[in-house]
Amino acid sequence: MTESQLMSLSNAALRDLLKQWNQSTNGNKQILIQRLLLGESMRVFSRTRNNNTQEEDMEEQLTGFPHGAKWRELVPLTEVVAKVTADGLRAPTVPENEASAPKFNFGETFDREPFTELCEVFKTVKGKLIKVRRGKVIKEQEIRNEGRANAEWLTKKKLTVESSPEDWVEALLQDKRKPTDPRHVVTISDWTTYSNAKAMLSNSGQMGGIYPEFTPFSPQEIKSFLGLYVLHGLTPLPQVKMKFKSQLEDPVCSSDICHAVFRKNAENRHKHFKAFFECQDPMLPTPSKKTHPNHKINNFLSHVNCVSMEAWDVGKHLSCDEQTIGFQGRHQDKQRISYKKEGDGFQVDCICENRYTYSFYFQNIAAPKKYLKKKCSPLHSRVLFLFDHLPCKNNVVGLDNLYILARFAIEAITGKNKVMVHGVCRKEGRGMPACVFQKEVKKNKQAAV
DSSP: OOHHHHHTSOHHHHHHHHHHTTOOOOSOHHHHHHHHHTTHHHHHHHHHHHTOOHHHHHHHHTTTSOTTOOOOOOOEEEEEOOOOOSTTOOOTTSOTTOOOOOOEEEOOOOOOOOOOOEEEEEOEETTEEOBOGGGOBOEEEEEOOSOEEOHHHHHHTTOOTTOOHHHHHHHHSOSSOOTTOOTTOOOHHHHHHHHHHHHHHTTOBTTBSSOTTOOOOOHHHHHHHHHHHHHHHHSOOSOGGGGGSOTTTOTTTOOHHHHHHHOTTHHHHHHHHHHHOOSSOTTSOOOOTTTOTTGGGHHHHHHHHHHHHHTEEOOSEEEEEEEEEEOOSOOTTOBOOOSSTTOSEEEEEEEEETTEEEEEEETTSOOOHHHHTTTOOHHHHHHHHHHHTOSSSSOEEEEOTTTOOHHHHHHHHTSTTOOEEEEOOOSSSSSOOGGGSOOOOOSHHHHHO
16 A cells, blocks of 8 residues: 555554554554554565565565675674663663663674765864964864864854854845845745735735735834744744733733734734735645645745755754654644654654754655665665765765665665664664564563663
């Protein structure tokens, strides 16, 4: 069954399919669908139905590996690795009085291509900068093991440690378009033009319409309303319009800053903003939601993706996981998420480093055909697409058990940027033999032995 066919089924029907093939039924609808698309249940069902031999099962699990490849279990050394702790810290999932299982190293070594991305740093000796005549600081090249802000981007945007928040907002979302800006750049002036065009199409203003008192927005006004919603996200109230009052009128919910910026006609003008604000050119034809589900904000998403990649130089170690964009309204692509504090919202696959989101791919957008043709799942196709857009090679990316799959690991290491992946893996249907799975220790006495 295709992903669209599975989406049309109810959660109960999906769980019934998984029960027939003795698979886990835990998780929300998206997880159930991904489990079916990854072929976990299909492979188990096929082996049960055809009574395959052990050799045939192993050959089926090795799909995607070079011909003749075999699994070999590594034998650990006998010496126990000393536990490394800092001030008694432990993993968040390990209870205080529970002993952890002993850990061992392995003697085998493997040749892997190193991460060789370089960057300029100030040369220091014992923590002091080395300077030459006239106070000029010496720079040197070193391998960039940890990510950092892109120095060229900071210089281009004229940003320093003393820059104000307004300067950073201008760097991420500038007011006006420049002749040298690429096509993906979105500006406040563009949004002002789109919003006024939408109001004109509704005959508002001098032509009458639903708001005959409407006057065209200015870029500064659009920017002020966007700042209002940022403030509302930080200090939410039952209604946004409560912030328009002065603290003399309402000392609890009001805001003197908003009262001074928006003044007397604030509530009426706020209605105009909610009715006509537009991130996309309203004169363009609206495409099908099946092919362009994010049409209204697609330009802005592309802009954010490009700017976030330009502003950061990635290091060696990255992470890939799902992120949730909280959403409380009604939308066909909103995911029901009951197991996270963030609540319901839109799901995206993203690459991050040190709490910085480097790039992302919305899950409601069709997965790249390049990897779907290689029999990869939509989930892995999206992640491999993100790997292809990394600016360097031989990165190491950590993932959780939703992503780790033998075929996926092969596609990542043999792909354009030769990405090495690691992380925990589920026990069934991931293309790996039983010998590589660690036995789970449930009792404290067994762990201490």
